[in-house]
Amino acid sequence: MNTPELIPxxxxxxxxxxSRRRFLASTAVGALVIGFGLPLGASRAQAAxxxxxxxxxxxxxxxxxxxxxxxxxxxxxxxxxxxxxTAMAQIVGEELDADPxxxxxxxxxxxxxxxxxxxxxxxxxxxxxxxxxxxxxRRLGALARAMLLQAGAEQLGVPVAQLTTQPGRVVHAASGRxxxxxxxAGRALDMPVPDPASVTLRDPNQFRWIGxxxxxxxxxxxxxxxxxxxxxxxxxxxxxAAVQHAPRLGMTVGGLRNQAQVEAMKGVHSVHQLPGAVxxxxxxxxxxxxxxxxxxxxxQEPTADSTVRAMPADFSSDAYRDFLAAQQGPARDDENEGDxxxxxxxxxxxxxxxxxxxxxxxxQLEPPSALARFNPDGSLDIWLxxxxxxxxxxxxxxxxxxxxxxxxxxxxxLGGFFGRHFLYDSASPYPQAIALAKAVGRPVKxxxxxxxxxxxxxLRPVAVVKFRAALDADGLPVAIEAVSATEGPTEAIxxxxxxxxxxxxxxxxxxxxxxxxxxxxxxxYVKGPAMLGYWRSVGNSLNDFFYxxxxxxxxxxxxxxxxxxxxxxxxxxxxLTTLLKAVAELSGGWKRGPYTAExxxxxARGVAMASPFGSHAAVIAEVSIDKGQVKVHHxxxxxxxxxxxxxxxxxxxxxxxxxxxxxxxLLEEAVYVDGKPRARNxxxxxxxxxxxxxxxxxxxxxxxxxxxxxxxxxxxxxxxxVVNAVAQLTGQRVRSLPLSRHxxx
Amino acid sequence: xELRINQKTYQVDADADTPLLWVIRDDLGLTGTKxxxxxxxCGACSVLVDGNVVRACVTPVAGVVGxxxxxxxAIEADEVGKRVVSAWVEHxxxxxxxxxxxxxxxxxxxxxxxxxxxxxxxxxxxxNLCRCGTYNAIHAAVQDLATxxxxx
Numbered sequence: 001m002n003t004p005e006l007i008p009x010x011x012x013x014x015x016x017x018x019s020r021r022r023f024l025a026s027t028a029v030g031a032l033v034i035g036f037g038l039p040l041g042a043s044r045a046q047a048a049x050x051x052x053x054x055x056x057x058x059x060x061x062x063x064x065x066x067x068x069x070x071x072x073x074x075x076x077x078x079x080x081x082x083x084x085x086t087a088m089a090q091i092v093g094e095e096l097d098a099d100p101x102x103x104x105x106x107x108x109x110x111x112x113x114x115x116x117x118x119x120x121x122x123x124x125x126x127x128x129x130x131x132x133x134x135x136x137x138r139r140l141g142a143l144a145r146a147m148l149l150q151a152g153a154e155q156l157g158v159p160v161a162q163l164t165t166q167p168g169r170v171v172h173a174a175s176g177r178x179x180x181x182x183x184x185a186g187r188a189l190d191m192p193v194p195d196p197a198s199v200t201l202r203d204p205n206q207f208r209w210i211g212x213x214x215x216x217x218x219x220x221x222x223x224x225x226x227x228x229x230x231x232x233x234x235x236x237x238x239x240x241a242a243v244q245h246a247p248r249l250g251m252t253v254g255g256l257r258n259q260a261q262v263e264a265m266k267g268v269h270s271v272h273q274l275p276g277a278v279x280x281x282x283x284x285x286x287x288x289x290x291x292x293x294x295x296x297x298x299x300q301e302p303t304a305d306s307t308v309r310a311m312p313a314d315f316s317s318d319a320y321r322d323f324l325a326a327q328q329g330p331a332r333d334d335e336n337e338g339d340x341x342x343x344x345x346x347x348x349x350x351x352x353x354x355x356x357x358x359x360x361x362x363x364q365l366e367p368p369s370a371l372a373r374f375n376p377d378g379s380l381d382i383w384l385x386x387x388x389x390x391x392x393x394x395x396x397x398x399x400x401x402x403x404x405x406x407x408x409x410x411x412x413x414l415g416g417f418f419g420r421h422f423l424y425d426s427a428s429p430y431p432q433a434i435a436l437a438k439a440v441g442r443p444v445k446x447x448x449x450x451x452x453x454x455x456x457x458x459l460r461p462v463a464v465v466k467f468r469a470a471l472d473a474d475g476l477p478v479a480i481e482a483v484s485a486t487e488g489p490t491e492a493i494x495x496x497x498x499x500x501x502x503x504x505x506x507x508x509x510x511x512x513x514x515x516x517x518x519x520x521x522x523x524x525y526v527k528g529p530a531m532l533g534y535w536r537s538v539g540n541s542l543n544d545f546f547y548x549x550x551x552x553x554x555x556x557x558x559x560x561x562x563x564x565x566x567x568x569x570x571x572x573x574x575x576l577t578t579l580l581k582a583v584a585e586l587s588g589g590w591k592r593g594p595y596t597a598e599x600x601x602x603x604a605r606g607v608a609m610a611s612p613f614g615s616h617a618a619v620i621a622e623v624s625i626d627k628g629q630v631k632v633h634h635x636x637x638x639x640x641x642x643x644x645x646x647x648x649x650x651x652x653x654x655x656x657x658x659x660x661x662x663x664x665x666l667l668e669e670a671v672y673v674d675g676k677p678r679a680r681n682x683x684x685x686x687x688x689x690x691x692x693x694x695x696x697x698x699x700x701x702x703x704x705x706x707x708x709x710x711x712x713x714x715x716x717x718x719x720x721x722v723v724n725a726v727a728q729l730t731g732q733r734v735r736s737l738p739l740s741r742h743x744x745x
Numbered sequence: 746x747e748l749r750i751n752q753k754t755y756q757v758d759a760d761a762d763t764p765l766l767w768v769i770r771d772d773l774g775l776t777g778t779k780x781x782x783x784x785x786x787c788g789a790c791s792v793l794v795d796g797n798v799v800r801a802c803v804t805p806v807a808g809v810v811g812x813x814x815x816x817x818x819a820i821e822a823d824e825v826g827k828r829v830v831s832a833w834v835e836h837x838x839x840x841x842x843x844x845x846x847x848x849x850x851x852x853x854x855x856x857x858x859x860x861x862x863x864x865x866x867x868x869x870x871x872x873n874l875c876r877c878g879t880y881n882a883i884h885a886a887v888q889d890l891a892t893x894x895x896x897x
Contacts, residue, residue: 081841081877215837222842223833223849225777225817232776240771266760286767365781365789365843365876415779415843416876450782648837652882656840659878682786682874690871693880 056116056136057196059144062108063092065185069168071098074108076116076133078124078387079218080414080421081656082711083649086216087130088137090209090645095141095202096148097165098181100214107411110389110404116140123388125422125534127613127709130645134707135201142199150194151187152179167208213648218413229415230385231369231447238371239269239281241436241446242288244295245455246276248675249426249531250302250310253278257296265291272439274432276308281440285447308426309495315529317462317672321356324464324526327485331522334501334510338518343479347470351557353550354466355735357542359459359670360535361679363687366415367453370433373443379406384430385414387421392430395423399431418660419534424458424493427531451680458533459670461489465509465546470518475558476568479518482509482547485526488539492532497525504534508543508716511611513576514551514569530672536660540612540716545665545737548608548720553733562724563590563607575640575703576616580609583618583638586699590620594729597624603633606724610716614708615641621694621721623729628743630726632662632694635718640701641708651698654714658696661718663688667740746810750775751819761807765799766790768806769816777817777846781874788873791847791854792816798854817846826853828890836886840877847873852887862891 056062064072073092079085089103108114115122117132145165152170153160156177164171171178204210221227246252253273256262262280263271267287272279278295282288302310344350370384380402386392386409393409396402414421421428433446448456463486470479488505491497501523503510510521535541555562563584570576584590584607593604601624609618622634635658644650667686671678679685719737727733730744748755750773759768764783769775769792781789783802790801793815820826829852839845848871855862855870862870867887875883888894 081839083840215834216839218842219834219837219839220830222839222845223830224820225775225846227842228776229843231780232770234774234776284767284771286763286771363876365779365787365841365874367780414841416841418876447780450784652837652840652879655881656878659880660876681784682782683784687874687876688878689874690880690883691868693878696881 054196056133056140057143057193058113059140059147059193061111061113062140063144065181065188067182069180069182070102070104071096071181072104072106074114075105076108076114076122077129078107078411078414078417079105080124080417082653083216083646084124084129085218086214086649087645089217090214091130091134091137092141092144094207094210095138096145097167099167100209100217102168103217105217107389110393110409122390123422125387125419127615127711127713131614131707131709134645138201139196139199142201143193143196146194146199147188147191148181148184150191151184155179155184155187210645212646214646216649227413229366230371230383230412231366231415233371233383233412233445235371235373235443238373238443238445239283239440240285240288241279241281241433241444242285242292242449243274243277243279243429243432243446243452244292244297245452246299247455248311248313249276249456250306250308251299252276252302254298254300257298258294262291262295265294267291270440271295272436274435276426277432279432279436279446281436281444289449309529309531311675312529313675315672315675317359317670320528321462321464324462324485325354325356327524327526329524331483331524332501333520333522334506335519335521338479340479340481340518340520343470343518344468344481347479348473349471349475349557351469351471351554352467353553353735354464355546355550356464357462357545357737358668359462359530359672360664360668361454361457361459361670361685362418362420362533362535363682363685364414364416364418364420367448367450368420368429369445369447370428370430371443371445372430372433372437374437379408380434381408381410382430382434383410383412384428385417385421386411387417388423391423396430396434400434418536419538420457422534424531424533427456427458427533450682454677454680454685458531460535460541461486461492461505461532463542463546465543467546467550469550469554471554471558475560476565477516477554477558480516481520483522483524484509484543485524487526487528487532489532489534491525492528496527504539506539506543507612508540508610509547512547513573513611514566515572516569536657537612537712537715540610540712541664544608544610544612544716545719545723548610548717549723549735552606552720552724552727561592563592566607566609575705576609578703579616579618579638579640579701582699582701583607583620583636586638586697587620587634587636592728602729604725604729606721606726606728608717608720608724610713612709612713612716614706615639615710615713616708617713617717619717619721621718621725623722623725625730625744628745630666630722630739630744632666632692632722634697635662635694635721636697636699637714637717638699638701639710639714640703640705641710641713642705643702643707644700644710647700650700650710653710654698655696657712657714658718659688659693661715662692662694662722665719665722665737665739666692667738669738669740746807748806748809748814749812750814751816752813752822757806759806762805764802765792765804765806765809765814766801769801775816775818779843779846781844786874787844788851789844789847791850791873793850793854796854796857798851817850820849820853823853825856829853829856832886832890836882836889838879838882838886840879844873844875848875848883852883852890855887856890862887864888867891
């Protein structure tokens, strides 16, 4: 377990990258390394992992401390902009007693050692990373500190009890001597990991970094082009590849009409047929792309035994919405309390409305890619964007027949993800890259062009929701029913309905906190033809729009102010009452409008709430109408994730979630006609441009309740707040998204 | 053909109509300039050509022969670029970071031509897409640079 024996693995283990090579070379000399990482760290960690090892206690698998005192942390979580690498540096650094600024954080390889979440999973999603691993990652830092203290005791020849630490140093106050962590890491290597129960964690009142706006560990590299994503990587002898996908998923290659001509095109190495695609391998990606787009393919209709979800030739997203709206059931109840039918039949006032949403794409700016290399010993190195390394490795093992330990999976930074990089069949380039690398006997990097990405991206689900509600004589809702005709992403990926309802189908309709005594939330499961996936905030991204907009309709019908109605319905919920009041205060006091702003525009405000992923959010939006379209001036958002690790990153995440929320509200939509997406690039699939961003004002409310998520929770309340404001301003109650389908006056 | 990129001269064997982006990334290995759309829609590939911001994904390489190309790799060698980078770090602009090379190039081009741009000029120049929604942070960073408020 020392560095030199690990170094020979590096040329195979790492992509070529000069700055990184220098870095590794410098650490090879006299480095005091606790664990070395990819790919050998994985097997070492696995070897070190006793069957009884407690979660997140295998310090050597996670941490390397270098002679200069810098700390390399292999994080269980992928960094894709949400700031999790910085959060992990804060959490581990706090207990290790090392400044997060001294951390270099990279994604850990697959392996049981890195399963640190309390739910026993290892994914980066569901806004889970920090909230599910917080105590474990703190303890990891504390264990490493204990090892350094023990090493310090031996080196200084003093009892460990006489030692303490300052950031990056073990200190013997009595003698005034101290040693940097970098000087001690070699000796610490020989220390057994202490009993996890033996370490005490720092008093939160003494936190230096947790809870503070610590600077991101990746800010400089990402401002200077130094940050490397999957698409940027290169290994010796690598060829480039591009694909042309079948116009509809499930179609197969019948034949190539001009293969010889394409093979003769400049730079072309070879032409390949793949399941549902053709590929060109070339010395340059541009040559591969040009050549593959020149191939004339005879595509054949899917056969009955197709293993993928075949897209029908007549599929239209607009027609599919009508199809969903016509579904009568059967429906399965998720929530059913009180007597909805009775309340509806005896109600003084009944309200009914039908809502729907649109398909949307992920449209992350980094197009998917994968770099595959078979090594002389038959093992495989693969670099690819992913949110779940162990699941991807298992899938690759299944596809290739390789044992998992022969697959070295690397997880570079993600150029945005928003749910794009979970395991979706037929939606990622790595199976193709592996097949091509095998076929040509050289490493291959496959990049999907933006057009190919739009063709194979999985879509956020659509739903048609029929609401019915009853108001009492005071105009207060006494019953609400929502029946959603939809397919949730989890059951879509499984390909069938489960024994239990798919929680991602109804979340945001279910789980609302309003005190309405009679309620029924149900799903009509409708298996659709489009490949579906998770999109930032998942079911909440549509369902909170439906529910919170309909709730405003109930307020209007009952002659109640929508803010006051929410306060009333939350009167027994102090946490949400506080939150709702906080957003009102943040906005200068609840003011619905319409009113005339200083610039002469007529404006109004809307309010909405959502409680996804263990956190709670309240949003107020201010809108006006500009040339028939909605302009959102301000978004005020109060968010209560219980407690937080980094307020600056929370604020950035709220900004980002607001942007995506505005994008799906104002202009974003994946439209299918004749089984094909109308848009294959950003020209016809607009995403929120800077000109349509709102000013965002954030209030973090730390209630001290159980920690919730932060990447997704700020999103779902944006759409209903905007739509409610538009209804108040224009009198037009829009029950669908995006608003660009409508003209306002 | 002969290219001048980041004050260095390169001999490149590429077709005249190859987009500058792919010559920069694949022939020269300068991967800080990003591929996002290939259609001049997103701006992730923004570079400077004789100090003007262009979208390298639709710029034929032959068109920059005899001109000076600056990519993100050399941004800190430029006095204005260096200021932009520090403002980006100060404002913690980046999230996923994939578009930020292009954003930094666009801001640098703006400030080189217009050292103290108005809000309207900033809005007109800073049009690159960002899926993470860092627009407000970008605007705040450029605003600071425009008004000389940033920590130099």
